[in-house]
Amino acid sequence: MQSLTCVLIVDDNETDRYVLRRRLRRRWPTVSVLEATDGQAAIELLEMPGRTLPDVIFLDINMPRMDGHAFLKTYFGEDDRKIPVVMMLTSSEDEHDRQQALRFSSVRVYAAKPVEQSFIDDLPNRLA
């Protein structure tokens, strides 16, 4: 995967979504960015009929209604879905969150906020 066509950002913080959106568009100006404010909204969005699935999901952990762990369990728990997930950690030392996310094979990469441009630029290699 060298280029991203469509991504989904799941984060209740509008500022964090803005920063990530800007980083993505600096690297891939034509990328389609879908946004959801929590896990429940993300599932509703992904399961809309005719919806093109994103190439990668950027997933925050701490969200109201349905947090990142609950989203992973609900969306990836039973079906063999293969969308790679980038887990967004508020603190890079949050071992508790890392360990919980490790149970899901879709979680491929961890990124500490704020996400740097170099991380986004190198994302295809990280996901390969």
Add this chain to the structure above:
Amino acid sequence: MNPTFLSRYRHVVTGPPRVPGRHGLTWRYVLALTIIGTVLLGQQGLSILKAGQHKSDGALINESGSQRMLSQRIAMLSNDLAELSDDGLRTERAALLRRSSVRMQVNHARLSADWHSRARDGQPDFAALLDEGGIAPRIERFLILAHEVLADIERPMADLPGARAAAAGLSDMARGDFLQGLEEVVELYERKNRESIARLQQAGTLSILFGLLLLAIIGLVIFRPMVDLVISTIESLKQSRDEQFELGRRLSHDLRAPIASSLGLVAVIAEALNEGHAGEAKNASARLQASLLRLDHLLDRLMGVARLHRVTPKPRPVDLAELVAETLEVKGLSAGTAVVGVLDQPVLTDRGLCREILLTLLDNAVAYRKGESARIHVSMRRTASAVHLSVQDRGIGIPESCQGQVFGMFQRFHPDRSEGAGLGLYLATLSARAIGGRLVYEPLPDGSRFTLILPPEAIAASATDLLGRTA
């Protein structure tokens, strides 16, 4: 924010776990020790009584047994004296006879005093000993005969025939019913001793059973509740400690989140300026300011939480209708809000804290409204034991899955509507608790109703009563 973690903060919401008063535990402990000590002292007392009874009865049995032996000795010595011709031997025997007689006399004095005492206590066996045909007069006759022997022998001219006659009388008595009577006295004392010891043992057994019963009752009524109290307090403290730890962990995360966002925006501003995108830099700057203001608001709320845990309410007479009207006016909601219910008298509460609660409920009603304007309904009513102040809205409500965490910390059910810290209702609950009341949430088909319930203490019987209480 993960409500599952935060729903365990109920002790943080409700305040420190209740620790049973030292006074309550102390008096129970003292009462239990007093009862146990009394039972032990009673047991000891019975043991001492038993030992004393043994000693006393033993002495009487010894003395009554001794009378038997002395009667035989006196009879034998008397016969010897009557037959002896040697002056030296006679003197020696007379001394022995005198000592034996004196000893038998002393024993008889002690024993007959005991028989008189028992006869007065209504013991017929001992009364019979003192009767005309009883052993007491026969012992006295025996001793008189012994004295006669001595007197006859010790005359300047010894009266040997007289002494022999007296000695013969003594021998007859010592071989006949007299000896039997003395033995019956011993048996009587032994029987009485067995009976009194049996009674004491019975009392001892009963006191042990009673003591065990008391211990069981103490265990059930005093120690078990004490142990339960201690265990539940330890569990509560452990839980509180775990929750405090988790709260600390969550707080450090929730404080880092806005800082991470702000750092991201600073980087965006720098990039935009480097690339000559002034408009984007300006946009990011505005977002940065908003982000830092939210952080500042969060810190302010957290300080409010700390302050509320230490607040001392100042109850004063408060006209709730006037407070509601003033608060609606400040929020610009007077025109669109229906206010119903009239309280005929002021309530005794902290006006400032009540106002804070009302402001939070009104702010939420506006933030989570349906449509352009909020439809709010405020009502007041008084029951026999409480005052109810309700704020009802026809807004978007709270998802059913989240209704159990309504008053938790950092609970945000509609992040798309508000970027607040999620502490408003939590602070309102703390305020309600501080004034002795509670905040209740009711989901409605088309909105929500929050009710502040003030305690019975807030109800004043009259203005005079209020003046008296607040003076």
